[in-house]
Amino acid sequence: MSKIHPISYLILFxxxxxxxxxxxxxxxxxxxxxxxxxxxxxxxxxxSPGSIPSLSGKEPKYISMLMKAYKSDKQKASVxxxxxxxxxxxxxxxxxxxxxx
Amino acid sequence: MNxxxxxxxxxxxxxxxxxxxxxxxxxxxSKNTQANVVIVGGGFGGATCAKYLHKYNPNINVTLIEQxxxxxxxxxxxxxxxxxxxxxxxxxxxxxxNNKNSINVVHDRVTAVDTNSKxxxxxxxxxxxxxxxxxxxxxxFVWDSIAGYDESLVTKMPHAWKAGKQTQxxxxxxxxxxxxxxVIIAPPGNPFRCPPGPYxxxxxxAEYLTKHKPKSKILILDAKDKFSKQPLFQNAWDExxxxxxxxxxxxxxxxxxxxxxxxxxxxxxDDTYNGDVINxxxxxxxxxxxxxxxxxxxxxxxxxxxxxxxSEKQKNVYVIGDACIAGKxxxxxxxxxxxxxxxxxxxxxxxxxxKPFEPSWINTCYSLVAKDYAISVAMVYxxxxxxxxxxxxxGGVSTVEADIKLRQLxxxxxxxxxxxxxxDIFS
Numbered sequence: 001m002s003k004i005h006p007i008s009y010l011i012l013f014x015x016x017x018x019x020x021x022x023x024x025x026x027x028x029x030x031x032x033x034x035x036x037x038x039x040x041x042x043x044x045x046x047x048s049p050g051s052i053p054s055l056s057g058k059e060p061k062y063i064s065m066l067m068k069a070y071k072s073d074k075q076k077a078s079v080x081x082x083x084x085x086x087x088x089x090x091x092x093x094x095x096x097x098x099x100x101x
Numbered sequence: 102m103n104x105x106x107x108x109x110x111x112x113x114x115x116x117x118x119x120x121x122x123x124x125x126x127x128x129x130x131s132k133n134t135q136a137n138v139v140i141v142g143g144g145f146g147g148a149t150c151a152k153y154l155h156k157y158n159p160n161i162n163v164t165l166i167e168q169x170x171x172x173x174x175x176x177x178x179x180x181x182x183x184x185x186x187x188x189x190x191x192x193x194x195x196x197x198x199n200n201k202n203s204i205n206v207v208h209d210r211v212t213a214v215d216t217n218s219k220x221x222x223x224x225x226x227x228x229x230x231x232x233x234x235x236x237x238x239x240x241x242f243v244w245d246s247i248a249g250y251d252e253s254l255v256t257k258m259p260h261a262w263k264a265g266k267q268t269q270x271x272x273x274x275x276x277x278x279x280x281x282x283x284v285i286i287a288p289p290g291n292p293f294r295c296p297p298g299p300y301x302x303x304x305x306x307a308e309y310l311t312k313h314k315p316k317s318k319i320l321i322l323d324a325k326d327k328f329s330k331q332p333l334f335q336n337a338w339d340e341x342x343x344x345x346x347x348x349x350x351x352x353x354x355x356x357x358x359x360x361x362x363x364x365x366x367x368x369x370x371d372d373t374y375n376g377d378v379i380n381x382x383x384x385x386x387x388x389x390x391x392x393x394x395x396x397x398x399x400x401x402x403x404x405x406x407x408x409x410x411x412s413e414k415q416k417n418v419y420v421i422g423d424a425c426i427a428g429k430x431x432x433x434x435x436x437x438x439x440x441x442x443x444x445x446x447x448x449x450x451x452x453x454x455x456k457p458f459e460p461s462w463i464n465t466c467y468s469l470v471a472k473d474y475a476i477s478v479a480m481v482y483x484x485x486x487x488x489x490x491x492x493x494x495x496g497g498v499s500t501v502e503a504d505i506k507l508r509q510l511x512x513x514x515x516x517x518x519x520x521x522x523x524x525d526i527f528s
Contacts, residue, residue: 028129029458033446036153037439037463041514043521044528050520051513078499078511079465079479086463086481086495 034091035098046099055099064096131158132453139231141211141390143167145434146422147237148526149441151204158449168210176434177519178264182272183305185472193527214394216415233448237422238388240294246384248359257362258379274378281316282377287357289384290324294423294432297329301468307342308471321348322369323355330476330498337470387424402426407488409447409457419444428489430482436464460484467515475511
């Protein structure tokens with residue numbers, strides 16, 4: 001059973017195309033939703049004009065590593081330990097993508 | 102007949118995935134549906150919502166109606182009262198929202214809302230039609246909540262709970278007060294704007310008095326039996342301002358029921374107190390336009406769908422910020438800012454004919470107990486069948502037994518927060 005009618009491939013191709021598109025769109029949307037309130041302290045688009053560290057341009061790996069360390073209290077901060085505990089590890093990965101240039 | 106083997110099939114699969122991945126930025130959040138959205142009220146909620154609506158869907162024609170040409174923020178107004186900053190420091194402008202963010206800022210006052218024909222009328226006679234309306238009016242006062250008190254007494258006994266002239270007036274009264282005077286602060290019952298605000302105010306006034314008028318006293322006559330960050334505030338008062346601040350809870354005769362402006366006295370269920378400066382903070386309700394537009398419940402606040410902020414009273418209208426009932430979220434500037442973004446996304450989803458997005462919010466409130474000493478409360482919020490709730494295990498207040506370095510760091514971040522959030526909203 002290694003031969004299949006070509007039209008099936010076209011249909012499969014389209015189905016996969018839409019699933020991937022929508023998954024990515026929904027992850028992009030979730031990233032914006034989860035990360036947008038960060039600006040309240042870290043500034044618009046993570047660019048802080050004052051004493052709170054900027055997130056803009058920081059490596060996603062670095063942000064997620066820190067967030068997870070705050071979440072588990074391995075690293076002590078002021079409010080970030082309390083805030084990081086509000087997110088799953090998967091959400092932290094999404095948030096960490098929001099500030100790359 | 103054309104057929105494809107397994108290897109080619111796999112190649113198709115990866116091509117489909119790659120194409121899908123490449124195409125997502127076009128449709129991530131918005132289908133860029135064209136619409137008119139009018140926002141009433143340019144504070145932390147309304148101005149944020151205006152900016153983010155345009156940011157996420159540039160095809161929305163955003164009009165922000167705000168009666169004042171400048172916005173004096175309630176956050177940090179206690180630093181003005183204590184003489185740390187001047188009023189200029191907490192005064193924000195709308196020019197960048199107008200010029201840089203393509204928002205049509207109209208300085209006018211909304212006098213009527215017709216939700217059937219989706220039309221609003223302003224004081225200057227303008228008529229504006231909308232597809233969606235956002236109402237973010239903040240608070241107004243329940244003037245008759247205390248006997249002997251009304252709006253005409255705000256110059257004698259300032260509330261300073263809307264920042265601006267009232268803030269400066271309270272500052273001037275403190276400066277004019279004699280050493281050895283009594284300052285009375287009378288906070289209202291819940292719910293009210295900025296739950297830790299009265300106690301931050303007492304703290305910063307105490308810092309000023311300790312330096313300049315050390316024989317003076319501060320009496321907090323409270324309608325409530327407990328307050329936000331209470332152990333942290335009270336520990337700090339003992340440490341920094343011993344014997345200066347006296348807090349009387351409602352159940353022990355703290356609730357003010359009567360005032361006499363001529364004699365400068367306030368009366369609780371137990372006693373009558375003389376004040377040289379009296380900061381009476383009246384009970385509150387949603388801002389006036391929310392009442393005019395028929396958006397309030399019998400308690401004077403606006404019930405909304407807590408996932409989207411769509412009004413439960415009127416169609417195509419959203420209410421955000423202090424005026425709305427937002428589950429477990431406090432009435433704070435940060436909460437309004439976070440709600441403004443969520444509301445913008447939900448309006449975009451609604452206009453695109455999509456289901457509401459799964460929302461997520463943050464609130465962080467710093468309170469200065471002294472210029473270089475601050476405490477905080479924070480929480481991450483999600484939507485549940487009980488409305489907006491805090492995430493279990495997350496959030497909370499600063500540790501009670503922390504060393505001075507943490508308090509100093511939080512004081513540094515308090516100022517950092519102010520710069521970040523005002524830049525997020527107004528730049």
